[in-house]
Amino acid sequence: MRILNKLLGALTVVACLIGLAGCVGLEPGYKSNRAKGYYVVQKGDTLYSIAFRYGMDYKSLAKTNGIKPPYTIYLNQKLSLKNVSLTPLSDSGPNDENVSRDKIKKKKAKVAKKRPSKSVGWSWPLHGExxxxxxxxxxxxxxxxxxxxxxxxxxxxxxxxxxxxxxxxxxxxxxxxxxxxxxxxxxxxxxxxxxxxxxxxxxxxxxxxxxxxxxxxxxxxxxxxxxxxxxxxxxxxxxxx
Missing domain, CATH: 2.70.70.10 (Glucose Permease (Domain IIA))
Known part of the structure; x- marks a missing residue:
């Protein structure tokens, strides 16, 4: 019986270590459960940064959660990550061309002025190897x-x-x-x-x-x-x- 108890105790320790190992690498305060398909908005998040984190199209993430331009999100808001397209969605209209100030706010979001439409011309952000x-x-x-x-x-x-x-x-x-x-x-x-x-x-x-x-x-x-x-x-x- 004593041997059995020791064995059970050892298994418990191993299980605890495995559980801890599964938590290593998570950010402090990172209230995300990707397996369950949701994310809880944290201070400093924007819709774009959340989509960036998971490799998603921000327009698809917004559509899934019923969020319209300028894509305002709120602290502790629960966002669904399920059924979010990883492929492009067509632009929903001129509002998508507006500056989208989706920083977490308690006040009504401000929509910035529309920018002229043109193709992207890229240049180096830093010259170096x-x-x-x-x-x-x-x-x-x-x-x-x-x-x-x-x-x-x-x-x-x-x-x-x-x-x-x-x-x-x-x-x-x-x-x-x-x-x-x-x-x-x-x-x-x-x-x-x-x-x-x-x-x-x-x-x-x-x-x-x-x-x-x-x-x-x-x-x-x-x-x-x-x-x-x-x-x-x-x-x-x-x-x-």
């Missing part, structure tokens, strides 16, 4: 890493609206996300400081942040381009060096 190229296989990199000294200016790669500026997406450090025409987003991670705020409109070449240093001591900019929520290879869009 490409340290790590785009790859959707292992080791995965959903963008490119560009070498640069700490505090060098990071430039907007195209005209766009700032739809996220913060640091609550794990693995990206201080992150800026810009929304462009035709369903494109660009993301700028591992910043030392962010110089823009959500709702700003920036022109190509505008300084939006400064290069940071990672926990491992490397100085670089992480840059991504996404089309309708899906990562695409930035080197296909940026001018040839």
């Amino acid at each position: 490409v340290l790590s190229k785009f790859s959707l296989s292992q080791p995965m990199n959903k963008g490119i890493d560009i070498a640069g000294k700490k505090d060098l200016p990071v430039l907007a790669a195209a005209d766009g609206d700032v739809v996220y500026a913060g640091g609550n997406l794990r693995g990206y450090g201080k992150l800026v996300i810009l929304k462009h025409e035709n369903g494109y987003l660009s993301a700028y991670g591992n910043n030392e400081v962010i110089l823009v705020k959500e709702g700003d409109f920036v022109s190509t070449g505008s300084i939006i942040s400064r290069v940071g240093r990672s926990a491992s001591g490397k100085e670089f900019l992480h840059f991504e381009i996404r089309r309708d929520g899906k990562p695409v290879n930035p080197l296909r869009f940026l001018p040839k060096k």
Whole structure:
């Protein structure tokens, strides 16, 4: 009986360790249950940052949850992640071209002025050696890493609206996300400081942040381009060096 009790105790310890291991890597306060298909909005979230986190099309996420432009979300709001399309949705109308200030608010959202429609013209956000190229296989990199000294200016790669500026997406450090025409987003991670705020409109070449240093001591900019929520290879869009 004593041996049986010891065995049961050992199994209990193992089970607890497995349970703890399953929790390793979650962000503090990260109220998400992907398996059950929902996400609870946290301070600093925007609809775009949530869609970015899960590789979803923000228009599809908004449609699933009955959220209309300018895509305002609220603290502790429960968003369904079920049946959210990972493929593009057609634009619902002119409002999709407005600046979408979906930062969590308690007051009525303000709709910014409409921007002129035009195709996206890309430029390099930072001139430096490409340290790590785009790859959707292992080791995965959903963008490119560009070498640069700490505090060098990071430039907007195209005209766009700032739809996220913060640091609550794990693995990206201080992150800026810009929304462009035709369903494109660009993301700028591992910043030392962010110089823009959500709702700003920036022109190509505008300084939006400064290069940071990672926990491992490397100085670089992480840059991504996404089309309708899906990562695409930035080197296909940026001018040839």
